[in-house]
Amino acid sequence: xxxxxxxxxxxxxxxxxxxxxxxxxxxxxxxxxxxxxxxxxxxxxxxxxxxxxxxxxxxxxxxxxxxxxxxxxxxxxxxxxxxxxxxxxxxxxxxxxxxxxxxxxxxxxxxxxxxxxxxxxxxxxxxxxxxxxxxxxxxxxxxxxxxxxxxxxxxxxxxxxxxx
Amino acid sequence: xxxxxxxxxxxxxxxxxxxxxxxxxxxxxxxxxxxxxxxxxxxxxxxxxxxxxxxxxxxxxxxxxxxxxxxxxxxxxxxxxxxxxxxxxxxxxxxxxxxxxxxxxxxxxxxxxxxxxxxxxxxxxxxxxxxxxxxxxxxxxxxxxxxxxxxxxxxxxxxxxxxx
DNA sequence: TAAGATTGAGATCTCAATCTTG
DNA sequence: CAAGATTGAGATCTCAATCTTA
Numbered sequence: 001x002x003x004x005x006x007x008x009x010x011x012x013x014x015x016x017x018x019x020x021x022x023x024x025x026x027x028x029x030x031x032x033x034x035x036x037x038x039x040x041x042x043x044x045x046x047x048x049x050x051x052x053x054x055x056x057x058x059x060x061x062x063x064x065x066x067x068x069x070x071x072x073x074x075x076x077x078x079x080x081x082x083x084x085x086x087x088x089x090x091x092x093x094x095x096x097x098x099x100x101x102x103x104x105x106x107x108x109x110x111x112x113x114x115x116x117x118x119x120x121x122x123x124x125x126x127x128x129x130x131x132x133x134x135x136x137x138x139x140x141x142x143x144x145x146x147x148x149x150x151x152x153x154x155x156x157x158x159x160x161x162x163x164x
Numbered sequence: 165x166x167x168x169x170x171x172x173x174x175x176x177x178x179x180x181x182x183x184x185x186x187x188x189x190x191x192x193x194x195x196x197x198x199x200x201x202x203x204x205x206x207x208x209x210x211x212x213x214x215x216x217x218x219x220x221x222x223x224x225x226x227x228x229x230x231x232x233x234x235x236x237x238x239x240x241x242x243x244x245x246x247x248x249x250x251x252x253x254x255x256x257x258x259x260x261x262x263x264x265x266x267x268x269x270x271x272x273x274x275x276x277x278x279x280x281x282x283x284x285x286x287x288x289x290x291x292x293x294x295x296x297x298x299x300x301x302x303x304x305x306x307x308x309x310x311x312x313x314x315x316x317x318x319x320x321x322x323x324x325x326x327x328x
Numbered sequence: 329t330a331a332g333a334t335t336g337a338g339a340t341c342t343c344a345a346t347c348t349t350g
Numbered sequence: 351c352a353a354g355a356t357t358g359a360g361a362t363c364t365c366a367a368t369c370t371t372a
Contacts, residue, residue, distance in 0.1 A: 011297050021226070065332080120179075135293075139284060142187065149178060150177070230356070234341080
C-alpha cells in the first residue's frame with residue numbers, strides 16, 4: 001500500500017489490520033452477549049485481584065491520565081469499582097473492584113475466552129502463536145516496555161483460578 | 165491477567181498490547197516529524213494510486229461510514245484530497261488525492277518506513293515476521309476478511325514505485 | 329516545588345436518522 | 351423502496367490547566 005514490499009513491513013501492516021478486526025469482532029461479541037464494553041472488561045481484569053493506582057491503570061491500558069480518570073468514574077457510577085484514597089499518601093487514588101464488579105467480570109470472562117478462541121486461536125497454529133509471543137516480547141522490551149503481558153506464565157500460574 | 169495461561173490467549177493479548185504501543189510510537193513519530201496525523205496518512209496511502217469510494221475507504225480503514233465522511237472532509241478542507249461524484253451514478257462519492265496531498269504523502273513516507281524499522285522490524289526476526297504474516301492471513305481469511313493487506317506481494321510488485 | 333489526579337475545552341468516533349439518486 | 355453518503359446527537363479520548371497533598 002505504501003509501495004514497500006519488505007516482508008517485515010507487511011508483517012507490521014498485517015498486525016495493524018488483524019488487530020483492528022479482532023478488536024471489533026471480540027469487542028462486539030462481548031458487548032452483545034454481556035453488555036460490558038471492552039474497556040470496562042479491561043479495567044476489571046486489571047484490578048480483579050488487587051487494586052491499582054490510577055496512573056498504573058492508565059499505563060497498562062494505554063490511556064492518558066485524564067482518560068483513566070473518566071473511565072474509572074463511569075465504572076464507579078455503575079457500582080463496579082470504588083475509588084479509595086490511601087491514608088499514607090492522600091495524593092494517590094486506587095481503584096478497587098466491588099462484589100458487583102467481580103460478578104460482572106466472572107460472567108463476562110467465559111464469553112471473552114470463547115470469542116478469542118472463535119476469532120483468533122482457532123485460526124492460528126501453536127508454532128505461530130509461539131513465534132508471535134517471542135516477537136511481541138522483543139518489540140515491547142526493545143522499546144522500553146514491560147513484556148510481562150506476553151510472557152507472564154509464572155505470574156499467572158501463581159493465582160490461576162480456572163485453567164479454563 | 166484473566167486467569168488463563170493458554171499460550172494462544174497470551175499471543176492474542178500480546179497482539180493487543182504490541183499494537184497499542186506501536187500505534188503510539190509510530191504515530192507520534194510521524195505526527196512530530198511530518199505534522200501529518202496517522203489517519204490522514206492512511207487515507208493518502210489508500211488513494212495515492214487510484215481514487216476510492218467513501219464506503220471502500222471506511223471498510224479498509226476500519227471506520228464507520230460517518231467516520232469516513234468526516235475524515236475525508238477534513239482532508240479536503242486541508243486541500244490534500246478532493247471529492248468527486250461520478251456522472252454515471254451520482255449516489256457515490258470518490259476521494260481523489262491532489263498534488264498537494266501527494267507531496268505530503270511522499271514527504272511522510274520515508275519517515276513512516278523509518279519509524280516502522282526503528283520500533284518494529286529491528287526487533288523481529290525474518291522467521292517471526294513470516295510466521296506473523298501467515299497467522300494474520302489465516303485470522304483475516306477465517307473471519308471473512310480480505311487478506312491482501314498481509315500477502316500482497318504480487319499486487320505491490322505490479323506498481324511498486326520505490327523498492328525503498 | 330513536585331507528584332498525583334481531576335477538570336475544561338476541543339477533537340474524533342459511532343449510531344441512527346435523513347437526504348439524494350437509482 | 352434500495353444504495354450511498356452525510357448530518358445530528360451523544361460518547362470517549364487527549365492536551366493543558368488546575369487543584370490537592372507531600
